[in-house]
Amino acid sequence: MSQSLVAGANAPLPTQPISVRILSNAPIDCAAYRLASTGKVRGDGDMVFYGQKRSDDGSVSFRGHDSDGYFDIDLAAQPSAIEKIALAFSNDKPLAQIGDVEIQVIAGNQQLLSATLPAVGREEKAIILAECYRRQGAWKFRFIAQGFNGGLKPLSEHFGVEIADDAPSQANQNHTQNTSQNVNQNAGQNSAPTPPPIPSAAPSSINLNKISLTKSQSSINLKKRDNFGKIAVNLNWNQQGDTGNQNSSPAPKKGLLSDLFSQHLSKGQNIDLDVGAMVHLANGEKTLIQALGDRFGQLNAPPYVCLRADDRTGQNKTGEWLDINGAQWANIKEVFIFAFIYQGVPNWAKTDGAVTIHVPEQPPIETRLTEGAGNLPMCAIARLVNQNGSINVERINRYFAGHQEMDQAFGWGFQWKRGRK
Known part of the structure; x- marks a missing residue:
C-alpha cells in the first residue's frame, strides 16, 4: 500500500x-x-x-x-x-x-x-x-x-x-533529401569487430539549453570548429512494462509501453530497437554501420563512426549509442542516422522512442520517433551534413518498409540482403 x-x-x-x-x-x-x-x-x-x-x-x-x-x-x-x-x-x-x-x-x-x-x-x-x-x-x-x-x-x-551560457545559432528550417551518387556495396559484409565501450568525459560545464527538431523547426547548424570532439548519438525508448501487480499503482498515462510491451513480455520477448548509420566520407567511400551483420565501424579510423554495442535484451536504460569522431569531421561528408524495430510489432507511438545528438559544448539535439503510421519498421531519423566545415543537423522522420526502400528514397545505392543478429 x-x-x-x-x-x-x-x-x-x-x-x-x-x-x-x-x-x-x-x-x-x-x-x-x-x-x-x-x-x-x-x-x-x-x-x-x-x-x-x-x-x-x-x-x-x-x-x-x-x-x-x-x-x-x-x-x-x-x-x-x-x-x-x-x-x-x-x-x-x-x-x-x-x-x-x-x-x-x-x-x-x-x-x-x-x-x-x-x-x-x-x-x-x-x-x-x-x-x-x-x-x-x-x-x-x-x-x-x-x-x-x-x-x-x-x-x-x-x-x-557550473552553467554554460553559449548556445548554437539557428539555421534555416528547410529540409533537403540525400542526392548522393550511387555506389554499389555489399551491405551484408562484416567489418571490424565490436570495439570496447568508449568512456565519455564529463563536460567542463553544463548546458541547460535543449533543441527539439520538429516539422516547424527541422534543422540546426553548428558553426565550424577545428575539432567537434566525440559526437554521441543516443537511441532510447521506454523499456518497462506494466506487470499487473495488484499492489502497484495503476498504469500511468504515458512513459511505459503499456499493452504493446506487455504483450511481448508475456511471450518472454522485449522490443528490440536498433540504431544505425549510413556514412558518406569526403573521399567518396560509403559505409553502413549497424549491429545487423556485425558492422560496428571504427572511431579512430575510417569511417570514423562506431556503434558501441547492441542492446539485444532491451534492458539497458540508456539505450543504444552511436559515436562520431568529430576530430575527423573534415573527412566526413554526411552521416545518415536511422532506426528500425528488429523484434516486436512496429508501433512507434507506443515505443515512444527518441534520438538525442550530444555534441560537446552544445545543447542536446532531440527528435522523437512517434509519428510512424501503419506497420512500417524502419525510420530515417536525421542527417548530419558537412557544410563547409559546419555540422548541419536535419530532421527527417520518414518511415519505410525496410532498408532497401529507405536506401532507394535517398539514393545511397547499397546492395541489400537479408541478415540476422
Whole structure:
C-alpha cells in the first residue's frame, strides 16, 4: 500500500534500487542533484537531467521526458561523500499556471510513496520537490515542496553546478533529401569487430539549453570548429512494462509501453530497437554501420563512426549509442542516422522512442520517433551534413518498409540482403 506524504514528512527507503517518478499535466524540466555535506554538487557529473542523463558513475540516471520523467537511483551505490539527492523541476511559467505536480517512489513493481504539490497560489517557476538523504547509515525520503525564484539555471547554480551560457545559432528550417551518387556495396559484409565501450568525459560545464527538431523547426547548424570532439548519438525508448501487480499503482498515462510491451513480455520477448548509420566520407567511400551483420565501424579510423554495442535484451536504460569522431569531421561528408524495430510489432507511438545528438559544448539535439503510421519498421531519423566545415543537423522522420526502400528514397545505392543478429 502506497504511503502518502505531506510537505516536510519523511519515510524510510529500501536498500534495493528505486525509481522516482515526477508527473505533471504540462511539460517540465526535471533534475536530480547529488549533494555533498556542503549542500553542493562535487562537480557537473553530479547533476542528472535531459542534457546529461547519467551521473558520472551511472548510479543515478534519467529517463522519460516532458510531463513524465523518471530517475532511477541505486542508493547503495552512492559514493560515501554524497549525503543527499535533491529532486527538482522547473518551467518557464509559474506553478499556478501548469497545475499540480505529483511525485512517486517505486521499488520493483510496487509504489511505496507518493506526494502531491498543489499549484494553487504558487508563483515559483522552480521547485525543490523532494530529497533522498542519509540518516544513521540508512536512506530516507523527504517531501520538501520548496519554491525557488528563477528557473533551472539559477536553481542549478544554487547547487553549485557550473552553467554554460553559449548556445548554437539557428539555421534555416528547410529540409533537403540525400542526392548522393550511387555506389554499389555489399551491405551484408562484416567489418571490424565490436570495439570496447568508449568512456565519455564529463563536460567542463553544463548546458541547460535543449533543441527539439520538429516539422516547424527541422534543422540546426553548428558553426565550424577545428575539432567537434566525440559526437554521441543516443537511441532510447521506454523499456518497462506494466506487470499487473495488484499492489502497484495503476498504469500511468504515458512513459511505459503499456499493452504493446506487455504483450511481448508475456511471450518472454522485449522490443528490440536498433540504431544505425549510413556514412558518406569526403573521399567518396560509403559505409553502413549497424549491429545487423556485425558492422560496428571504427572511431579512430575510417569511417570514423562506431556503434558501441547492441542492446539485444532491451534492458539497458540508456539505450543504444552511436559515436562520431568529430576530430575527423573534415573527412566526413554526411552521416545518415536511422532506426528500425528488429523484434516486436512496429508501433512507434507506443515505443515512444527518441534520438538525442550530444555534441560537446552544445545543447542536446532531440527528435522523437512517434509519428510512424501503419506497420512500417524502419525510420530515417536525421542527417548530419558537412557544410563547409559546419555540422548541419536535419530532421527527417520518414518511415519505410525496410532498408532497401529507405536506401532507394535517398539514393545511397547499397546492395541489400537479408541478415540476422
